[in-house]
Amino acid sequence: MAALFRIPGVRLIGSLLLVIVGYRIVYLWINDNVDPLMNFWIAQGAVYATALFGMVILVGLSGQVSLGNGALMAVGGYGFGVASLAWGLDPFPAVVVSVLLGIGFGLVVGVIAARLRGPYLAGLTLALAVGLPAIANRFPAALGGEEGLFVDVSYPPEQAVTAFGVRLWGPYDLDFPVERWQAWLAGALMFATLFVAVNLARGRQGRIWRAARDNPVAAALCGVNPANAKVLAFTVSSAAAAAAGAAFAQLLGVVSPGAFALGLSLSLLVGVVLGGRSSLTGAFIGAAILVALPQLVVQAAGSGGWDVRVTDNLPTILYGLLVVLVVILAPGGIVGSLTSGWRRLRHRG
Amino acid sequence: MVEFGSYLLGGVTSGIIYALLALALVLIYRSSGVVNFAQVGQATITCYIALTVQLRTGSWLLGLVTALIAGVLLGLIVQVFVLRPVRRSDPAGALIASFGVLIALQGVAGLVWSGEFRAFPQPFPDTPLVIGGAALPFSVYNLVTLIAAALLVVFLAWLFNRTDVGLAMRASAHNPEVARLSGVRVGRMIALGWGLAGLVGALAGVLVAPLTLLSPTSFNVLLVFAFTVAVVGGLESPVGAVAIGIFTGVVLSLVTGYTDATNTPLVALALLVISLILKPEGAFGHRATREV
Amino acid sequence: MVVVMTQPDLRVRDLSVRYGPVQAVSHVFLEAQCGQVTAVIGANGAGKSSLLRAIAGLVRPSGGEVHVGEDEITGGRPEEIVRAGVALVPEGRSTIPELTVTENLVLGALWHSRSQRGHTLVQVLDLFPALAERRHAHAATLSGGERQQLAIGRALMSKPKVLLLDEPSLGLAPMIVTQILELIQRLAEDTDLAVLLVEQNAVTALRVARRAVVLNLGRIVMTGTSEEIAADEQLRHAYLGY
Numbered sequence: 104m105a106a107l108f109r110i111p112g113v114r115l116i117g118s119l120l121l122v123i124v125g126y127r128i129v130y131l132w133i134n135d136n137v138d139p140l141m142n143f144w145i146a147q148g149a150v151y152a153t154a155l156f157g158m159v160i161l162v163g164l165s166g167q168v169s170l171g172n173g174a175l176m177a178v179g180g181y182g183f184g185v186a187s188l189a190w191g192l193d194p195f196p197a198v199v200v201s202v203l204l205g206i207g208f209g210l211v212v213g214v215i216a217a218r219l220r221g222p223y224l225a226g227l228t229l230a231l232a233v234g235l236p237a238i239a240n241r242f243p244a245a246l247g248g249e250e251g252l253f254v255d256v257s258y259p260p261e262q263a264v265t266a267f268g269v270r271l272w273g274p275y276d277l278d279f280p281v282e283r284w285q286a287w288l289a290g291a292l293m294f295a296t297l298f299v300a301v302n303l304a305r306g307r308q309g310r311i312w313r314a315a316r317d318n319p320v321a322a323a324l325c326g327v328n329p330a331n332a333k334v335l336a337f338t339v340s341s342a343a344a345a346a347a348g349a350a351f352a353q354l355l356g357v358v359s360p361g362a363f364a365l366g367l368s369l370s371l372l373v374g375v376v377l378g379g380r381s382s383l384t385g386a387f388i389g390a391a392i393l394v395a396l397p398q399l400v401v402q403a404a405g406s407g408g409w410d411v412r413v414t415d416n417l418p419t420i421l422y423g424l425l426v427v428l429v430v431i432l433a434p435g436g437i438v439g440s441l442t443s444g445w446r447r448l449r450h451r452g
Numbered sequence: 453m454v455e456f457g458s459y460l461l462g463g464v465t466s467g468i469i470y471a472l473l474a475l476a477l478v479l480i481y482r483s484s485g486v487v488n489f490a491q492v493g494q495a496t497i498t499c500y501i502a503l504t505v506q507l508r509t510g511s512w513l514l515g516l517v518t519a520l521i522a523g524v525l526l527g528l529i530v531q532v533f534v535l536r537p538v539r540r541s542d543p544a545g546a547l548i549a550s551f552g553v554l555i556a557l558q559g560v561a562g563l564v565w566s567g568e569f570r571a572f573p574q575p576f577p578d579t580p581l582v583i584g585g586a587a588l589p590f591s592v593y594n595l596v597t598l599i600a601a602a603l604l605v606v607f608l609a610w611l612f613n614r615t616d617v618g619l620a621m622r623a624s625a626h627n628p629e630v631a632r633l634s635g636v637r638v639g640r641m642i643a644l645g646w647g648l649a650g651l652v653g654a655l656a657g658v659l660v661a662p663l664t665l666l667s668p669t670s671f672n673v674l675l676v677f678a679f680t681v682a683v684v685g686g687l688e689s690p691v692g693a694v695a696i697g698i699f700t701g702v703v704l705s706l707v708t709g710y711t712d713a714t715n716t717p718l719v720a721l722a723l724l725v726i727s728l729i730l731k732p733e734g735a736f737g738h739r740a741t742r743e744v
Numbered sequence: 745m746v747v748v749m750t751q752p753d754l755r756v757r758d759l760s761v762r763y764g765p766v767q768a769v770s771h772v773f774l775e776a777q778c779g780q781v782t783a784v785i786g787a788n789g790a791g792k793s794s795l796l797r798a799i800a801g802l803v804r805p806s807g808g809e810v811h812v813g814e815d816e817i818t819g820g821r822p823e824e825i826v827r828a829g830v831a832l833v834p835e836g837r838s839t840i841p842e843l844t845v846t847e848n849l850v851l852g853a854l855w856h857s858r859s860q861r862g863h864t865l866v867q868v869l870d871l872f873p874a875l876a877e878r879r880h881a882h883a884a885t886l887s888g889g890e891r892q893q894l895a896i897g898r899a900l901m902s903k904p905k906v907l908l909l910d911e912p913s914l915g916l917a918p919m920i921v922t923q924i925l926e927l928i929q930r931l932a933e934d935t936d937l938a939v940l941l942v943e944q945n946a947v948t949a950l951r952v953a954r955r956a957v958v959l960n961l962g963r964i965v966m967t968g969t970s971e972e973i974a975a976d977e978q979l980r981h982a983y984l985g986y
């Protein structure tokens with residue numbers, strides 16, 4: 104299966120089929136059969152996964168540690184907010200606007216970043232994560248200041264949406280929960296991003312990124328321009344972050360500096376490290392952990408009668424400790440450890 | 453004109469604090485090639501410890517001393533238990549681990565001391581000093597910060613340039629293999645560098661905390677300023693860190709004073725971006741030969 | 745009965761070094777006696793550096809033992825081994841360019857008392873007048889030959905019983921090489937030091953060494969006096985390439 108995916112044509116069509124079937128049949132079926140709260144979590148997970156695909160390409164494949172992807176999400180979120188509020192665009196065109204904005208922004212930052220060594224890049228992206236959301240405070244008229252922009256959640260369309268005669272979603276009835284709609288949208292963006300990410304990561308470009316990361320000198324001798332590879336990785340990851348930011352805006356109903364604070368960027372780093380730095384599958388696992396861990400702590404707190412202070416801070420502490428432990432004991436993350444464990448088992452047997 | 457003078461001096465004071473934090477980053481970068489993003493997390497914890505001691509005993513000085521000791525210990529702990537075990541073949545991992553520590557420490561601060569903003573006592577009057585009826589454009593607090601930072605810098609310069617330990621630390625930073633072959637216990641020197649950085653960071657924290665309210669994440673923006681200073685000054689260069697720190701402090705203070713505070717992080721970001729575009733390896737730094 | 749106090753010798757028994765699948769040194773036996781230079785010669789990649797690095801503790805041997813006199817130092821850490829009296833001058837002018845000449849030298853004896861260190865410093869500077877002249881300069885400003893002298897001086901500062909030299913001639917003019925090696929030879933004889941000299945440049949090495957071993961692909965292919973090895977034409981053609 105994995106081997107088949109290395110053949111370009113098979114990969115393109117195979118991944119397209121996978122994404123369509125995965126979204127239209129599996130994902131939407133799940134959405135239709137769970138309660139609104141669960142759909143909210145699913146939407147949240149889809150937002151994280153979308154951004155984490157970008158992190159896998161940036162941090163894992165091209166080896167650029169970024170703490171700024173939360174800020175890149177903010178770019179997408181505000182793009183979506185302005186496009187739908189000020190310009191009155193529908194959700195889908197608004198997403199296109201925010202992704203284009205993400206690409207443009209990623210290109211600019213990527214060009215600067217490609218020349219930097221690890222710690223400098225990490226610091227630059229950190230400064231972005233802290234500084235960029237502050238722009239909203241600078242332009243309160245256009246961007247809503249500290250309060251943020253209230254994004255119209257654009258309730259599900261009146262009719263079932265079809266494309267090429269295939270029903271994408273709907274119909275809805277009067278008690279159609281808004282969370283299901285949010286999960287639909289976030290899921291659509293997640294699968295679209297996955298499609299792009301799989302085709303880039305599994306193909307020639309993936310090899311180029313790895314080569315430029317592991318041995319830039321050798322890669323340059325083989326005709327690969329390591330700087331270009333890094334810029335492309337940054338741009339793709341920024342586009343993914345922007346898509347995630349648009350979905351996030353939809354989900355929260357508001358884009359504000361607080362929603363895209365440093366904590367979000369750090370969460371993305373946690374997610375990509377725990378799942379497995381260079382694994383797209385790991386991005387799903389990382390997203391699941393980011394959604395589930397706080398919920399588990401809340402539940403444990405409920406049954407254990409813990410203080411709110413514990414509930415508020417325990418997930419953060421666990422994230423930090425898990426990141427440290429994973430980096431020390433299993434740098435490949437959960438997926439990396441599973442695959443190397445599996446390989447060892449096969450070699451023995 | 454009076455305004456300008458007070459912005460300038462306020463800028464020098466906060467610049468010195470940025471410089472101290474930047475110095476902490478530089479100390480560690482030089483000894484182990486890692487930028488310790490957990491530095492502000494460590495400073496936050498030591499500040500809370502100082503606050504607790506002050507509230508219990510009523511003594512600011514005792515709080516300061518406890519914070520400094522805690523800073524050293526925390527630096528040692530982070531180095532020995534987190535950074536040392538990270539594989540040397542994984543430089544990205546070292547960066548990521550330092551963020552893991554930052555996240556965990558902020559969580560711990562929230563857990564133990566709650567997320568509320570706390571006022572940190574200011575033992576020195578921050579009003580213009582009056583001598584012979586004339587109000588000077590600086591306060592006792594400005595003076596104390598200046599003197600404390602100057603003493604620390606002199607102490608570090610003496611330690612590095614005049615003592616055996618300093619020589620061993622410099623050798624370990626420049627060429628660990630030759631240092632080991634010369635009988636230097638390099639692991640200890642690196643740990644010592646982290647301990648010293650912890651001391652410097654703790655001092656910076658206690659000095660800056662009265663200016664802002666203390667919360668688990670209130671130092672995040674300081675991390676950006678300190679990093680900007682360290683990068684503009686060259687991550688390799690203590691002199692650069694101090695000089696650029698004061699410069700940055702003054703610029704940011706003038707921006708805050710003449711426009712408004714929402715511009716400050718943006719100006720810091722702009723300074724960082726411009727300096728990285730102009731000189732990707734820092735203004736005072738040597739071109740790196742170790743990494744390609 | 746008269747007890748003659750001599751410096752201990754270096755004895756290497758059955759030493760092996762591997763890097764993953766690569767066996768760089770296989771079952772090497774050798775002895776470096778005090779008061780003389782022992783040469784290890786062999787082509788590039790023969791395992792000479794690996795041998796020295798294993799003795800000095802920079803790489804952990806995969807088997808075998810290293811003794812200095814009565815003490816076993818196998819698998820010790822480099823900072824302990826140098827304190828036990830075995831100093832390595834690694835390949836390629838191993839000085840720290842950011843430190844001054846004096847600092848580079850003092851670094852080699854930080855664990856000695858200040859007075860003892862000062863005493864050794866005078867001796868070492870006597871030995872290398874070029875360094876004495878430039879003792880306040882940064883090592884970065886020295887010439888290649890001066891830097892090699894500085895590296896050797898740093899090792900001598902620790903008052904070693906055994907001195908390990910890894911290709912000191914690399915990249916230096918023949919005149920300077922001869923100067924340095926003759927100085928080393930005199931030093932060995934005068935101070936009863938055991939010197940293990942690794943060289944690719946066999947002619948020069950054999951000139952100053954009393955005994956030598958020839959290493960090929962990690963194995964010893966010949967041991968003998970310098971004269972025996974220099975006279976063995978077949979060996980010269982096969983392994984030493986001249």
Ligand SMILES: Nc1ncnc2c1ncn2[C@@H]1O[C@H](COP(=O)(O)OP(=O)(O)O)[C@@H](O)[C@H]1O
Nearest residue numbers: 763766768786787788789790791792793794795
């Ligand atoms: N750090 C290392 N990792 C892997 N292989 C090494 C390493 N150092 C040396 N080697 C290999 O070990 C062999 C011996 O190398 P070395 O000891 O440097 O030889 P010499 O000093 O005689 O030129 C060579 O094949 C070399 O490629």
Ligand SMILES: [Mg+2]
Nearest residue numbers: 792793794835
């Ligand atoms: Mg060699």
